[in-house]
Amino acid sequence: MAKSKKMSFETDELSKNMVQMAEGYKQMVQRYLEAAEEVDTSTWFDMYKTWVDVASNAFEHPAEFQKKQAEVFTDYMKIWNNSYARYVGDESAPMYKPDPKDRRFRDETWNNDLIFDFIKQSYLFTTKWTNDYIDSLEGVDGRTKKKLEFYTKQLLDAAAPTNFAFTNPEVIKESIKTKGENLVNGLKNLMEDMEHSKHFLHIKTTDANAFKLGINIAATPGKVIFRNDLMELIQYEPSKEQTYKRPLLIIPAWINKYYILDLSQDNSFVKWAVDEGYTVFMISWVNPGRELAHKKFDDYMLEGPLAALDAIEKATGEKEVTACGYCIGGTLLTSTLAYMKAKGDNRIKAVTLLTTMVDFKNAGDLCLFIDEEHLQKIDKQMQKHGVLEGDDMSAIFSILRANDLIWSFVVNNYLMGREPFPFDILYWNDDSTRLPADTHSFYLRNMYLNNALAKPGGITLNGVAIDVTKIDVPVYALSTKEDHIAPWKTTYTTTQLVDSEVKFVLSASGHVAGVVNPPAKSKYHYFTNDHNPKNPEEWLDSAKEFSGSWWIHWDKWLSALSGEKVPAPKPGSGKLKPLAAAPGSYAKMQD
Numbered sequence: 325m326a327k328s329k330k331m332s333f334e335t336d337e338l339s340k341n342m343v344q345m346a347e348g349y350k351q352m353v354q355r356y357l358e359a360a361e362e363v364d365t366s367t368w369f370d371m372y373k374t375w376v377d378v379a380s381n382a383f384e385h386p387a388e389f390q391k392k393q394a395e396v397f398t399d400y401m402k403i404w405n406n407s408y409a410r411y412v413g414d415e416s417a418p419m420y421k422p423d424p425k426d427r428r429f430r431d432e433t434w435n436n437d438l439i440f441d442f443i444k445q446s447y448l449f450t451t452k453w454t455n456d457y458i459d460s461l462e463g464v465d466g467r468t469k470k471k472l473e474f475y476t477k478q479l480l481d482a483a484a485p486t487n488f489a490f491t492n493p494e495v496i497k498e499s500i501k502t503k504g505e506n507l508v509n510g511l512k513n514l515m516e517d518m519e520h521s522k523h524f525l526h527i528k529t530t531d532a533n534a535f536k537l538g539i540n541i542a543a544t545p546g547k548v549i550f551r552n553d554l555m556e557l558i559q560y561e562p563s564k565e566q567t568y569k570r571p572l573l574i575i576p577a578w579i580n581k582y583y584i585l586d587l588s589q590d591n592s593f594v595k596w597a598v599d600e601g602y603t604v605f606m607i608s609w610v611n612p613g614r615e616l617a618h619k620k621f622d623d624y625m626l627e628g629p630l631a632a633l634d635a636i637e638k639a640t641g642e643k644e645v646t647a648c649g650y651c652i653g654g655t656l657l658t659s660t661l662a663y664m665k666a667k668g669d670n671r672i673k674a675v676t677l678l679t680t681m682v683d684f685k686n687a688g689d690l691c692l693f694i695d696e697e698h699l700q701k702i703d704k705q706m707q708k709h710g711v712l713e714g715d716d717m718s719a720i721f722s723i724l725r726a727n728d729l730i731w732s733f734v735v736n737n738y739l740m741g742r743e744p745f746p747f748d749i750l751y752w753n754d755d756s757t758r759l760p761a762d763t764h765s766f767y768l769r770n771m772y773l774n775n776a777l778a779k780p781g782g783i784t785l786n787g788v789a790i791d792v793t794k795i796d797v798p799v800y801a802l803s804t805k806e807d808h809i810a811p812w813k814t815t816y817t818t819t820q821l822v823d824s825e826v827k828f829v830l831s832a833s834g835h836v837a838g839v840v841n842p843p844a845k846s847k848y849h850y851f852t853n854d855h856n857p858k859n860p861e862e863w864l865d866s867a868k869e870f871s872g873s874w875w876i877h878w879d880k881w882l883s884a885l886s887g888e889k890v891p892a893p894k895p896g897s898g899k900l901k902p903l904a905a906a907p908g909s910y911a912k913m914q915d
Contacts, residue, residue: 392453395453396453399449399453400446400449402419403419403420403442403445403446403449404442406418406445407438407441407445410441411438411441418435418445419445419449420444420445420448420449420452421448422444422448426727427732428484428486428727428731433493433494433497434493440491443485443491444485447483450480451480454476454480455473455476458472458473458476470689470692471692474689477726478723478726481727481730481731482726482731484727484731486731486735487731487735487739489507489739492735492739494735495735495739495740498739498740498741502741506739506740506741507739507741508741509741509742510737510738510740510741511738513528513737513738513741513743514737514738516528517737521715524716526715526718527730527733527734527737528733528737528743528744528754529729529733529744529747529750529753529754530744530746530747530750530751531743531745531746532751534746534751535588535751537583537907537911537912538905538906538907540588540589541583541586541587541588541748541751541752542581542582542583542586542587542906542907542911543586543592543907544560544561544586544589544592544594544595544906545560545561546558546560546561546604546606546895546906547559547561547895547896547902547903547906548608548903548905548909549635549895549896549900549903550632550635550900550903551903551908551910552627552631553616553619553623553627554609554610554616554623554624554627554628555607555608555609555627555628555631555632556607556608556903556904556909556911557605557606557607557608557631557632557635557636558605558607558608558906558908559603559604559605559639559895560598560603560604560605560606560906561598561894561895562893563598563599564599564601564892565891565892566601566889566890566891566892567601567603567889567890567893568601568602568603568883568886568887568889568890569642569644569886570644570645570673570674570886570887571602571603571605571636571640571642571646571893572597572602572603572604572605572645572646572647572648572882573605573607573629573632573636573645573646573647573648574594574604574605574606574647574653575607575628575632575648575650575654575656575657576606576607576608576609576649576650576651576653577650577652577653578624578653578656578757578759578763579651579652579717579756579759580752580753580755580756581608581752581755582606582607582608582609582907582911583752583907583911584650584752584836584839585606585650585840586606586907587748587749587752587840588748590842590844591749591842592842593839593840593842593875594606596843596875600879600883601883601889602882602886603892605632605636605639607628607629607632607653608907608910608911609628609757609910610913611757611758611910611913611914612711612757612758612759612760613711613758614709614710616710616711616760617709617710617760617762618760618762619760619762619763620762620763621659621762621766621767621770621785622786623763624656625656625659625660625663625785625786626786628656628660629647629656629660630660630664633645633671633672635900638898638899638900639893639895639899639900640893640898641893641898642893643671644671644672644673644887645671645672645673646673646674646675646676646882646886647674647675647676648675648676648678649675649676649678649680650678650679650680650839651679651809651810651835653680654677654679654680655680655681655682655771655777657675657677657680658675658677658680658682658777658792658795658818659777659783659785659790659792661795661797662790662791662792662794662795663785663786663790665790665791665794665795665796666788666789666791666794673797673798673885674797674798674799674800674882674885674886675795675798675799675800676800676801676802676878676882677799677800677801677802677815678802679802679803679804679807679809679815679835679838679839680810680815680818681771681810681814681815682777682792682815682817682818682821682822683775683778683814683817683818684771684772684775684814685775685778686811686814687772687810687811687814688808688809688810688811689724689808690720690724690772690809691772694768694772694773695773696773699765699769699773702764702765702768703761703765706764706765710760710761711758711759711760711761712758712759712761712764714756714757714759715756717756717759718754718756724808725834729753749836749837749840753836770782777792778792778817780792780793792821792822793822793823794823795822795823795824796822796823796824797824798826798827799822799824799825799827800826800827800829800882801815801818801819801826802829802830802831802839802874802878803815803816803828803829803830803831804830804831804832804834804835804837804838804839805830805831805832805838806832806833807834807835807838808835809835810835812830812860813860813861816860816863819856820856820858826856827852827881828852829850829851829852829877829878831848831849831850832848832850841873841874842873842875843872843873843875843876845873846871846872846873847872847873848872848873849870849871849872850869850870850872850873850874850877851864851867851868851869851870852868853866853867853868
């Protein structure tokens with residue numbers, strides 16, 4: 325009798341949770357329908373056109389398509405037999421195994437349960453079969469095939485059995501344990517995310533309340549010593565009595581906040597560089613609104629690095645500096661160097677380029693959406709507000725790593741009903757910024773579409789035709805092996821473009837984690853080579869591998885080019901007086 329009462333209680337709890345979910349989904353669908361009217365559907369239309377091309381190809385080669393269909397049925401039967409054999413004790417290996425780096429199938433149920441093992445292997449087979457079929461297509465141009473590969477990957481990632489409550493064993497176990505409360509909590513999380521979203525669903529990826537700028541993130545002591553429309557210049561407090569004579573100017577990308585290089589203190593490149601004896605200056609870009617829509621790429625150069633060089637001389641008395649650019653900040657730095665070369669300005673004596681593209685010929689998946697038709701649509705969209713909204717850019721980069729930045733949080737937040745963990749990198753990633761329409765349009769057309777920066781005289785800045793092949797200062801070019809934004813084989817072409825001695829270094833991991841890799845954590849590894857052959861694969865084949873962080877290697881390179889040690893200049897000791905404490909006001913501007 326007691327058991328019956330307990331079962332009744334659990335059923336009542338489950339029923340109550342299901343009613344809450346039904347009501348919540350009703351509200352959610354209503355909000356979705358209201359928001360859907362403002363969503364740009366051009367990408368979906370492009371996806372549709374791409375698949376139409378493939379369908380036409382299948383009709384043109386019916387025999388080949390029928391052969392592929394027969395393989396599907398045959399292999400599904402083999403998978404079922406394999407799963408059953410393993411279930412009854414046969415030690416034969418599964419036909420299809422996930423990549424060791426794929427964390428979606430880590431629960432042992434995927435291996436030990438007959439049904440889930442079949443679901444897993446079926447999904448992995450479907451993924452492999454689809455990719456093989458696309459690869460085998462004949463008569464489809466290369467760009468269409470690459471688009472198809474990208475769009476298909478997005479659908480296959482979305483269709484993974486781990487993303488659905490009734491085909492994810494971890495979710496099923498959690499639902500039984502909590503009587504469905506995890507799904508109710510997950511729905512609440514989803515509705516909260518929708519409440520704070522604009523054009524796209526903005527999935528919370530970290531606990532934003534765990535971080536506060538200037539307290540436990542972007543907290544390296546310093547002062548804003550200069551400000552204009554586009555940037556604040558931060559000079560950091562020295563931690564040594566003496567520092568290298570040549571200050572170090574860091575130019576971050578303007579599509580995110582600067583503090584990717586000044587995260588929590590044990591993850592801060594800035595703090596580490598200060599502690600190594602560098603006088604560090606950081607550009608903190610403004611988060612522009614409509615009032616800055618007219619600002620151009622030229623303005624980012626004139627009011628960014630060039631204005632910073634003038635300010636550094638006033639602040640320290642030093643005319644010569646070294647400079648470091650990250651991602652688009654590195655592209656801007658390279659453009660500025662070419663401009664300075666044409667003007668006879670040689671204040672920058674050594675350059676560090678972090679995951680920076682100069683030649684955009686093979687610029688990865690982002691290139692798939694850069695053609696005249698797409699750019700006209702982007703321009704039209706930007707003109708509504710004078711800027712590219714931050715969540716638009718954030719959504720694009722999330723799609724490039726959908727399993728890590730979308731679906732893992734769909735499972736954690738919405739199916740398991742949990743809150744995401746505090747993570748400084750993801751907090752920074754969530755702190756998106758807007759972009760001036762004119763600047764962004766110039767960048768996409770001249771870099772991605774026309775690859776004009778790599779061509780002598782291809783770009784004119786402030787009335788000067790620039791030529792990156794004339795750059796002749798020492799360059800340290802750091803790329804990352806798994807970079808999805810700036811592919812390393814593309815960034816490597818800088819070694820062949822500039823007229824400089826280039827130290828090319830390849831770090832493990834991706835666009836952010838491979839850069840933000842403090843020595844104390846002893847993570848990853850990196851490759852170096854004393855020679856830069858034309859072929860990047862040849863470079864890697866003969867490169868030496870070293871464990872740990874590239875930061876130590878970089879320090880040895882840069883310190884030799886930074887001059888002798890001098891009494892450390894402090895913010896405010898020169899002609900420029902502090903305007904505010906770091907991180908300043910621009911870093912705190914929200915999207």
